[in-house]
Amino acid sequence: MPFRVGHGFDSHRLEAGQGMRLGGVWIDCPWRLVAHSDGDALIHALCDALLGAIGGGDIGRLFPDTDARHQGQDSSVFLREVMRRVHLAGYAVGNADLTLIAQVPKMAPHAPAIVERLADLLSVDVSCVNLKAKTNEGMGHLGRKEGVAAHAVVLLLRADPAPSA
DSSP states (O other), X not given: OOEEEEEEEEEEEEEEXXXXXXXXXXXXSSEEEESSSOOOHHHHHHHHHHHHHTTOOOHXXXXXXXXXXXXXXXXXXXXXXXXXXXXHTTEEEEEEEEEEEOSSSOOTTTXXXXXXXXXXXXXXXXXXXXXXXXXXXXXXXXXXTSEEEXXXXXXXXXXXXXXXX
């Protein structure tokens, strides 16, 4: 197949803290993400999208929260392993489109660094990574600053094209 598409979703609770990692970038703020690993919802959604595109299950099967080795783990480690599997399957990232839904922290100041970091981890040009940040307009648990959620969609392209007939 010349291309594959995957979708991923992740969410984590927020609580008072001293910062969080989103999209592989440390954000200094008065909140933290509650999770077994670092709780980077953007990278977790991206991993699930990539794994979905290659039929590789999901991040919870690869890196279960019952495994003490993943306690506090930087999620970039997860994304590197997922990308290794994407390449082994014969694919490369065409583009990635991510949406973060969160009242806090404000993402505009961090978006360029996040796009740069994700492009580096995906081995693509920054023009191939798009990040949108949305609030929940004060509605529900996301609007009450109780959590964050992320969606990711990826297009994978065959890295070793089949010979034409």
